[in-house]
Amino acid sequence: MMALFDFYWGWLVGALLIGFGSGWISVVHRGPDLSRNGALGVGGIVAVLIGLSLARLVPGEPGFWLDLLLVMFAAYLIGCAVGSWLRYWVVSRQMRRS
Amino acid sequence: MRGLYSSSGKWWPGVIPLLILWIVAAWNITPQVESELAARADAALGTSVLDKTRIAAAGRDITLTADAFSEQGRSSAVAAVEAVPGIRLVRDRTRLVPEVSPYVFTIQRDVVRVTLSGSAPLPASKARLIDAARAVLKGVDISDRIVLARGAPQRFDAAAVLLVDQIGRLKEGKITLTDNAVSLSGMARELGGREAIAAALRNLPEGYGVAENVVEAPPYVFQAVKDPVASTLTLTGYVPDNAAHAALVEAAGRKFFSEKVVDHLGASIGAPQGFSDAVATALGALSRLSTGTLVVSDRSVHLTGDALFDAAANQIRGGLNKELPQGWTVKADISVKPAGSPVDGTVCQQLFNELLAKTTVRFDSASATIDKDSVGLLDRLAQTAMRCPNTSIEVAGHTDADGDEARNQALSERRAKAVVDEMIKDGLPPERLQAYGYGSKIPLASNDTEAGKAKNRRIDFVVR
Structure with missing residues (x-):
């Protein structure tokens, strides 16, 4: 997958940015949280997909798309984490000042 | 966190x-x-x-x-x-790719194209074969039906390329390589092609051999036409080499003493065995005809024409059959020329003199055996004698002055006798002919020079 980085780094940056945006908003967002069961479900699905990808069980183009999805999802999560952490840092500084 | x-x-x-x-x-x-x-x-x-x-x-x-x-x-x-x-x-x-056995590669040539078919071991060898074919057959349509297959014998490429090179020498035919064995059939493009192919096949890589070679060559043709009107002997066709060519033309000059030899011969290999002997014999027979055509094609001799008299016709037919080398066939369509009108003795003498002015009866050295080149002359002498039936003829032998006179005398007598015997065989009544020997007593020229001596060694015909 790394050998083809040239082809999709732009899209990974896109996923990272979406993740960054989501993480940035999530700190002050007042909407509902993902339930514990929902989180477990999502985790389970992702685990299964990672398993499929590593075992190379999905053939041809769907296999490539699965890999792509997982890589973009990883970038998204990193983006979320970075966005959330930064927003926290900003918010907590403002609170300390006021 | x-x-x-x-x-x-x-x-x-x-x-x-x-x-x-x-x-x-x-x-x-x-x-x-x-x-x-x-x-x-x-x-x-x-x-x-x-x-x-x-x-x-x-x-x-x-x-x-x-x-x-x-x-x-x-x-x-x-x-x-x-x-x-x-x-x-x-x-x-x-x-x-599939493995095949036997491993067959075929080159076939017909009128319009050359088809390469069978198996080749690798794309590279296939390309080499096609390139080789293009190089040999410039401008000929090449059809590639080679299929790649495993199982080729060792050194396949070298053998196959050598065979492809030979297809240029065939007019049509087929060359097949089956495992290590080569078989060839067809017709060579030109004379000598068959021999050239056989020579090239000796360079086949080690382990390869020729199983069958039935390539035919175009017929090896030699032709001689004797035309009494133009007084020419026209030679066309092939002779094996330049030495044989020169010898043949020289012999023709002796045999056809009153004709001009027109030489259109070309040298080519591929002559059948015994060619020179057979052609010499057949030319001897032709020289006895008044008009005639000789066609030698491979090992068959075909002679047509008119003999001067009956006995000559029979001798020619019998002689050809006997004297040709083994394996040769002969077909002689000899008719007999109508006898010339009778003339009196003076005219006969004049005719003898004219003939003997052109050449002379030749004998083997120091012997009374008549040279084969003189048979044509003897026929003409006999025919002339037949035209004056009421005369008697003295056949006079002469020698040069070399050597012992008594021996010369005996030799001249034996030579004259030999000529007379030949004439009797031709059908002349023995009582009309007398053989005399004069040794070196009546020279025509000086015996000091070779040319003079040659002139003095002669047979004269004197009508009485």
């Missing part, structure tokens, strides 16, 4: 644009990735020897379809593609 955890429950809304982005990304980059990976796989195969190679990419998976020529070549090709960075899986659809 706690904040990060508490906010992570609210990260999910971003997943929806992420999925949309993913779909757009997949839509965009899949074709690019596939063509890139196919190109990389193709480059990785580079020097691998494969046939009918097809590379199909689906996502990061490559389907490799190809014919390989060895198990090792096949596995190394697959390994080379598997090692390409970025490729996830290689679906191996390679197979070994």
